[in-house]
Amino acid sequence: MNTSDVKALVFDVFGTLVDWRSGVAREAAAFLQRHGRTAQEADVFADAWRARYQPAMEKVRSGERPFMKLDVLHRENLDQIASEWGLDHTKVPAAELDALNQAWHRLDPWPDTVEGLTRLKSRYIIAPLSNGNVRLMIDMAKHGGLPWDAILGAEVAQAYKPAHEAYLRTVDVLMLLPGQVCMVAAHNSDLAAAQKCGLRTAFIPRPHEHGAMQATDLKPEGNWDWVAQDLIDLAKQLGV
Amino acid sequence: MNTSDVKALVFDVFGTLVDWRSGVAREAAAFLQRHGRTAQEADVFADAWRARYQPAMEKVRSGERPFMKLDVLHRENLDQIASEWGLDHTKVPAAELDALNQAWHRLDPWPDTVEGLTRLKSRYIIAPLSNGNVRLMIDMAKHGGLPWDAILGAEVAQAYKPAHEAYLRTVDVLMLLPGQVCMVAAHNSDLAAAQKCGLRTAFIPRPHEHGAMQATDLKPEGNWDWVAQDLIDLAKQLGV
Numbered sequence: 439m440n441t442s443d444v445k446a447l448v449f450d451v452f453g454t455l456v457d458w459r460s461g462v463a464r465e466a467a468a469f470l471q472r473h474g475r476t477a478q479e480a481d482v483f484a485d486a487w488r489a490r491y492q493p494a495m496e497k498v499r500s501g502e503r504p505f506m507k508l509d510v511l512h513r514e515n516l517d518q519i520a521s522e523w524g525l526d527h528t529k530v531p532a533a534e535l536d537a538l539n540q541a542w543h544r545l546d547p548w549p550d551t552v553e554g555l556t557r558l559k560s561r562y563i564i565a566p567l568s569n570g571n572v573r574l575m576i577d578m579a580k581h582g583g584l585p586w587d588a589i590l591g592a593e594v595a596q597a598y599k600p601a602h603e604a605y606l607r608t609v610d611v612l613m614l615l616p617g618q619v620c621m622v623a624a625h626n627s628d629l630a631a632a633q634k635c636g637l638r639t640a641f642i643p644r645p646h647e648h649g650a651m652q653a654t655d656l657k658p659e660g661n662w663d664w665v666a667q668d669l670i671d672l673a674k675q676l677g678v
Numbered sequence: 679m680n681t682s683d684v685k686a687l688v689f690d691v692f693g694t695l696v697d698w699r700s701g702v703a704r705e706a707a708a709f710l711q712r713h714g715r716t717a718q719e720a721d722v723f724a725d726a727w728r729a730r731y732q733p734a735m736e737k738v739r740s741g742e743r744p745f746m747k748l749d750v751l752h753r754e755n756l757d758q759i760a761s762e763w764g765l766d767h768t769k770v771p772a773a774e775l776d777a778l779n780q781a782w783h784r785l786d787p788w789p790d791t792v793e794g795l796t797r798l799k800s801r802y803i804i805a806p807l808s809n810g811n812v813r814l815m816i817d818m819a820k821h822g823g824l825p826w827d828a829i830l831g832a833e834v835a836q837a838y839k840p841a842h843e844a845y846l847r848t849v850d851v852l853m854l855l856p857g858q859v860c861m862v863a864a865h866n867s868d869l870a871a872a873q874k875c876g877l878r879t880a881f882i883p884r885p886h887e888h889g890a891m892q893a894t895d896l897k898p899e900g901n902w903d904w905v906a907q908d909l910i911d912l913a914k915q916l917g918v
Contacts, residue, residue: 509853563816572834573853576803576827587816589828593851594812611833613749613813 441676444610444638447558448567448590448597450623452545453647454577455555455566455669459484461545469538473525479648483519490515495569497600505596507571513539543577544571550646552583554669561678565590567608567621569598600631609637622672626659633660640664640672681916684878686852687798688807690839690863692785693887695795695806695909696818699724701785709778713765721889723759729756730812735838737808745836747811753779778900782810783817788884792823792910801918807848807861808840840871849877862912866899873900880904880912 452458459481462597466487467480494511497503516539520526527535558564566575571593579586591607597603609616618638623629624644633639639662645652658665666672685871691801692698699721707720715806734751756779767775798804804827805876806815819826830848837843849856856876863869864884873879879902885892898905906912 443789507853563820571853572828572830572851576852580803580827587820588812588826590812594834611812612816613747613811 444562444620445614445618446563446565447620447622447640448565448608448637449555450621450625450628451566451568451570451575451578451591454622454624454642455551455584456545456547456582457647458542458545459647459649462487462541465538465544469534470525470564473530475525481579483523485648486522487512487515487519490518499598499601505593505598507593508569509539509542509571509574512542513657527557529535540577543574544581545578547582547584548668550668550670552585554673556585557670557673557678558676559587561676563587564613565608567591567599567604569588569604595628596662599628602631602635605632605635605637605652605666609635620663625655629662630660633662638663638667642666642668642672683858684802684916685854685858685862686803686805687860687862687880688805690861690865690868690879691806691808691810691815691818691831693884694862694882695791695824696780696787696822697887698728698785699887699889702727702781705778705781705784706805710765711773713770715763715765723763725888726753726762727755727759730758737810739838739841745833745838747813747833748809749779749782749811749814752782782816783814784821785818787822787824788908790908790910792825793914796825797910797913797918798916799825799827801916802850803827803852805848805852807831807839807844809844839868842864842871842875845872845875845877849875858902862909865895869902870900873902878903880906882906882908882912 449455462484463480466483467477470479470483471477494515498505516535520530520535555564566589568575568591572589575589590611592598592604595604595607598614609619612619617638620638620640621632622628624642624647628642629639641658641662642657645656664672664675666675689695702724703720706723707717710719711717712722734755734895739743756775760770760775795804806829808831809896812829815829830851832838832844835844835847849859852859857878860867860878860880861872862880864882864887869879869881881902883896885896904912904915906915
């Protein structure tokens, strides 16, 4: 695949660049222990919280409700999970739930992420194309040292992936053609949507995103332009 | 003035952080010489081009036309200036005018800009709140080494300063209160609009933005929260 036409790389973030499950579980463990539960339940709590991610965005994608920042959706989902676990507002102050909601802003990058992005930035425009809102992405970048050129994604596009507007409005902001932009993700479904919009695609497996028993997205399931072991390998393949 | 509440600094860019007049004149000089004019006319050409900046944005602010990227307005204005100077499409290929329009993407920072921003970034979120579009700001940052946390401004807000939406939507994206955001600018009118929206304000004089004969914005003309000699002085005043 010829790299000469690609001018910008846009990245999925949760799972592809940062380990959301460990980061959320770490903060959930302390929260649960403060409220009579055990730290061993933290992974289940993190998975339950994340399980409400797609359904919450679907209400925006379907037009049932207007666009809302992901921080707002995360916070609503946390209210629901907390209630299910008997940790609702009758027992836990809202400020403590607000603080736990910020766990998504403090996720750690995978070991290859910062070096890979730094190398890729030397030749390409790099930006997140995440469903996370701008402030969440800013805080995460400051926390983990992600060297973005710009913060793009759902909030700037006012559309959640995999809605085509999320990809096409990002391409418009970059003033490029779809074929000059490459979507980088650990999720085949994200790449499939990007490819339908005319973007180039790069797959990186993250086999532990969902823990040791992960069964999805272990390998490329489409005709992607690049498949790399990690971001450093992708940088090598792209000549930087 | 207490700095403890300020979480983010947003910056005017053209004039405040970069020397647009010298940068545009440098590229206009080569352009004019290629077409039978002299390099000595380049400053006048740059000023004439910039003089069409506010009227073009006013058509958007007034609702006469929908929001358009500044790159598009710059290009339309260049067509008009080129025509006035007898350098219209009958004599100059569109591709050459397109290339000259990119001069705005390659403006050099003032000598204190990069050090000042780098110091301020260590404690605050820093982002442009410019009327320049996102791609223009990305290219300029890569050209001059501006270490932005995010690219905000008119295109993200879909409103041109000094419309209040430009400031208030930026504050909303940052998930802050207006009083937690400080507008930094070399233009009193920009600060006056920001202050009306509840933002904090910092003035930095750029007495040569318009050349040796500049008569405007030589000193603060409002009750601004901070007045600094340059960005490094502002960083000192803000404790970084």
